[in-house]
Amino acid sequence: MNSIVQEVTERVIERSRDTRKAYLDKVERARIKGPHREVLSCGNLAHGYAACAKNEKNTLKQFNKANIGIITSYNDMLSAHQPYEHYPKIIKEAIAETGSVAQVAGGVPAMCDGVTQGQPGMDLSLLSRDVIAMASCIGLSHNMFDGALMLGICDKIVPGLVMASLSFGHLPFVFIPAGPMPSGIPNSEKTRVRMLYAEGKIGEDALLESESASYHSPGTCTFYGTANSNQLVVEMMGLHLPGSSFVETESSLRRALTRAAAKQSTRITHLGTNYTPISKVVDEKSVINGIIALLATGGSTNHTMHLVAMARAAGIIVDWTDFSDLSNATPLLTRIYPNGSADINQFHHAGGMSVLFKELLDADIIHNDVHTICGQGLEKYTKTPVLNDGELEWVSEPSKSKDKTIIASAAKPFKSHGGLQLLQGNLGRSVMKTSSLPEGDVAFTAPARVFESQHELEKAFKDGKLEGDFVAVVRFQGPKAIGMPELHKLTPPLGVLQDRGQKVALVTDGRMSGASGKVPAAIHMTPEAIDGGLLAKVEEGDLILIDSEKGKVELLVEPDVLASRENAKPSLVESERVGMGREFFGALRSRMTGAEEGACSLFYQD
Structure with a gap:
């Protein structure tokens, strides 16, 4: 392990000793108390599954099958979140195939900074993260659930969902992305038009035409801002299925990954032999891995706040000195707009997350002795999901970057530091x-x-x-x-x-x-x-x-x-x-x- 990474990790563990212990003690108390639907009164339980189909009620009465809660940030004003409209149906069908049940536990607000930029609503943007965390906790507070699936993409939404999940640290959580929209006009052209408008050389009609050609369909915006930084960091922390962050929204592979994520959530509840609560997944080492991935890709500076808040929700204390020291130890491995011309789809097609994981692991810059929703260690995350005759599987290709102008090797990075x-x-x-x-x-x-x-x-x-x-x-x-x-x-x-x-x-x-x-x-x-x-x-x-x-x-x-x-x-x-x-x-x-x-x-x- 890189000596600086090891040093920072050790000081974070020491700094967080008391707060992490208090958090884990709280989680253990919650684990002992539940989740057990059988502790609910008959009236509680009847309310909890009144809207379920008869077969679902019979399943939930048995107490030995999982009930998976769904927290969704769906709305059809956000392009990134519009695809979530049909996810509950897909998830419920997949979980029913395992003999378990899924219920939508609640919805959370999801605002778009792209819409509110420069407008009064932007003053609520960062505050919405804490509202999302609290709203998620309300949805999960019914004590009906053995695990949960979190549907969120954008700026404050994912950090809020992570914070809420960690509050229910005795439960397993799987995060499900919805994928980016297809690439629009090149980012360099979008920037050129914006500069012309700022100088007064073109009017609003030309600017709107350019912006609409960039943000043009369902899916996440394709530049490497906070939304895509969220997805990359959460996958690096082991809360996504391997390689699922940047598979395009409207694809068969995306649907297969959503079904697989739903089924995986039932395998890691306390009812089985692979119990993996989120408190086990998110520890000091996984937080450090998330920071390093952010730095290695030139990700959003918003995470100098979000990752701090997410970590504190797990009793882990990190500060900007940690970020800065880790930056000195982390090579810059990607060129994705705005620190390059490529968009997130081009990053994905150049090898994407599997190559990033492999480069960081081979260079001993991230911790491999961590837990994920897929088990111990990160080797599974060096593989790429594909459909083979309609069946989802993970393959070892590509093993190296397909485009070294977008993803460099740790041996020959774009810069020796994370920026x-x-x-x-x-x-x-x-x-x-x-x-x-x-x-x-x-x-x-x-x-x-x-x-x-x-x-x-x-x-x-x-x-x-x-x-x-x-x-x-x-x-x-x-x-x-x-x-x-x-x-x-x-x-x-x-x-x-x-x-x-x-x-x-x-x-x-x-x-x-x-x-x-x-x-x-x-x-x-x-x-x-x-x-x-x-x-x-x-x-x-x-x-x-x-x-x-x-x-x-x-x-x-x-x-x-x-x-x-x-x-x-x-x-x-x-x-x-x-x-x-x-x-x-x-x-x-x-x-x-x-x-x-x-x-x-x-x-x-x-």
Whole structure:
């Protein structure tokens, strides 16, 4: 095992010793109490299967057959989640063939950041993760289930589902993806059109035509943002069937994998000999594996919060130092947009997950002594699912990348590090995604331009007021301020200025995702401005140093000057906490932890 990976793993285990023990003790108490439908009263049980068919009722009365709950995030507004409409029927039929029963335990909200980007609804996006976790727990709280299937794809949905699953750590859980949509226009063309629009060279008709050619059918968006990062990380943690993450939505193989996942959930309940609760699958080593997979592929920076929150739901404490140290030990093995031109379908056809697993295992960068929904170890995940005469099987091909411009080998990676850097200094702690930055200067000092929203910066750009080199400070965007929306509107104007020859960078307590690209960005700054962070004292023209190589972000103002300054008062926060339902989320916002603690409002341990 790589020495740095081993060192980080050992310190995570030691740091988490007490919280992990408390979690496992809670799981054991729950295991002893259930799941046993026979402890339900006759009235409880009658309510629980009143809507079932007669044969299903007879099965559930026996108490020796599994009842599998389904938590679904289906809606037909999200392209990624629209395919889930018919999954309950497919799942129920497959599970009935095993002699067991499946019931839809509940539905959870699933919003699309692509629809809410730059809109008031985006302020609810990160908060929705905790709502999804709580809603899932309500669905599973009926104590009718011996295991569960989780149907979710996108940004906050999968982390919320994982957190809820870990709350029911005595049950086995299998996650079922729905697959990506077919490839649309090339990502380079989509980016080119967006930049032209930002410069005012084309109108909305041309922009809409381009966007519609990119996002055009059922299935997950094909760029490597948070949705596809979710799928990759969850498979690496052993919660998917091998190779199932990126099989296209409308294919016979996808249907076969869904049926197989459903049947697998019945094999790992407490009623059989392969009892595999999720608390056994998600441990310190599987969390480390998830982080490494994210880093090796240049995945979404949103997981610097989501993986932290997911781990804490299992009593495991990881921080950004762990991410940064693991990044130094992890080679960058993929080029998927935005840190390359390929989309997720091209990654899949180049060898995809099986090749990624094999490269990481052969290089001793991930732990193999872990449990998965398919048993001990990760060797099964180095194989590829195929249909052979209509039967699902896993084969050893491809053993190597089919396209080395998309998937490199660990021996000859695209970069020697994973492209995530911890930045720290008097401004606080933040992260920077470096995998998609152009080669060149790693240190940058420039005067600050201060904004309270992405819309203010966009207006300044359109008015021609962003001249010269500068560091854009976009503050009061953190979890407690307005729910930490993703600041997607910052990327096009800053990218245009960069292309014009200006040196620009970003410092924010707001959020960026896997779509963050070539502009150096110190993001997720903690403590946030509204919670005592020094960002609240930055003034126009203050010099700020960002050094991605040394991991520094510093406000170059004398300490006595800073001590004499008052924290700036936010002028927009109150107005951004009302409307579009945002007023109902004040209690959640007030309890949000900092970004490095997962930006989470939930408590996990007693």
